[in-house]
Amino acid sequence: MKNTPVIEIADMHMIFPGVHALKGVSFDLYAGEVHALVGENGAGKSTLIKILSGVYQRSRGKYLINGKEAKICHPLDAIKEGISVIYQELNLVSSLSAAENIFFGRLPAKGGRVQWKKLYDESRKYMEMVGLSISPRTKVQYLSIAEQQLVEIAKSLSLGAKIIIMDEPTSALSPKEVESLFKIIAQLKEKGVSIIYISHKLDEIFEIADRITVFKDGAVVGTKYPEELNEEQLIEMMVGRKMEDIFPDRNANLGEVLLDVKGLTTEKVTDISFHVRRGEIVGFSGLMGAGRTEMTMALLGMDKRLEGSVVLDGKEIPPNSPLIARESGMGLVVEDRRKGGILPNMSVKSNMTIVSLNQVTKGISISRTGEEDVVRDMIQRLKIKTPTMNQLIPKLSGGNQQKVLLARWLMKRNLKVLVIDEPTRGIDVGAKAEIYSLMNDLAGQGLAIIMVSSELPEILGMCDRVYVMKSGKITGEFNREEASEAALLEKAIH
Ligand code: ADP
Ligand code: MG
Secondary structure, three states, X not given: OOOOOOEEEEEEEEEEOOEEEEEEEXXXXXXXOEEEEEOOOOOOHHHXXXXXXOOOOOOEEEEEEOOEEOOOOOHHHHHHOOEEEEOOOOOOOOOOEHXXXXXOOOOOEEOOEEOHHHHHHHHHHHHHHOOOOOOOOOEHHHOXXXXXXXXXXXXXXXXXXXXXXEXXXXXXXXXXXXXXXHHHHHHHHHOOOEEEEEOXXXXXXXXXXXXXXXXXXXXXXXXXXXXXXXXXXXXXXXXXXXXXXXOOOOOOOOOOEEEEEEEEEOOOOOOEEEEEEOOOEEEEEOOOOOOHHHHHHHHOOOOOOOEEXXXXXXXXXXXXXXXXHHHOOEEEEOOOOOOOOOOOOOEHHHHHHOOOHHHHEEOOEEOHHHHHHHHHHHHHHOOOOOOOOOOEHHHOOHHXXXXXXHHHHHOOOOOOEEEEEOOOOOOOHHHHXXXXXXXXXXXXXXXXXXXXXXXXXXXXXXXXXXXXXXXXXXXXXXXXXXXXXXXXXXXXHO
């Protein structure tokens, strides 16, 4: 890589009113290189690619393309220079065919009439380059997300793209689709196309990146070859502290048994017995499909209980009544926020207050100001990043959405046991650390916490005791000192 870089940036600044989003960034990209950009939310990655692609104008700094001063004042200028961006939200017209999308605004025409055969033939050429074997006549609305993404890449190639920027390209792809995208990326590299690859998924980055640049707070922390560091060191660069410090010190102060479950059985889980003490964080580990989520459903009365007993704070919880379970002091933060967690058309405020509405009710009319005070207090306490409490919840990052769901249960006055299923799935490292510290505080305040997680480091880093499940049954129990990755895996697979 001694030739002239295709892109070279030095001392780049971007200043928005009130936000210094890029503070002297340097970055370069070579022909045929996959250069990954990583960093926590708000680090400045998107701002950089928007400058590269002409959406924003830099405040100052050097920007060279093939060694020459870049004159990019508009996204169309970037396209002329061979720079294309594949955004997370794809930019296709779903009612048009793949071919019409690839040549959108540039349909081959003669005498005012579209030359359809030429359009389809040309499109097929670019679709083959990206391994897309559907008919170019297929309407985009009938394509999977992965196929739509390939249409976008085909479109970039037809525009003569030499530099393709991919912003979180695999967030909606299955593992198989990710594999085929990686093959396409390898082929593009062969052709000398350069790729800027933004992702939170570090395993993918180690798989495909030639170099990795880490952003933090608008500055570059460093640019590394993947061979130079491991995942843990990369995380340390991203968050600016040691991995050990991501987990809070657990100084558990355990009280009496708050939740006592004996022989719980449904159609999906068998003879589940466990207990959780006041102030304790208890983990449920196991492989996917081991029955952990089903155990939480049984516990919360959402799956039909066939046998067994659940005693909460000395009180028997009757089967099959999610309402009684909830009113008695159990809360659940579900595994999939988008399915059954957040109320997507509602504000941060409504999402928080939904289970505790009656608490802020005074007489017959809801006390607005009382409610808003509590919500404001939660936003501050959990450091939820939102412009106002009336923001629609899908506009928040995954980590902030998860905090809103936690706040929902914390607002319940008599909460005793909080079940959290995969507490940090899809959340960036900085927000993870905040959620861990919050869980630690909650346990410190006497809550009993059940944490279902597939991530062994978080089970080991957070839990006072761990149960392992397999095929709907508990196969092992470990206290903090005994638990190790090997020991847990052995019971999860055995
Ligand atoms: P990333 O993509 O790494 O998550 P961004 O580039 O989106 O980070 O954001 C970097 C910083 O710039 C953040 O503090 C963000 O709030 C701010 N920012 C981004 N775009 C704008 C804008 N158009 N106006 C004001 N501030 C912005
Ligand atoms: Mg971004």
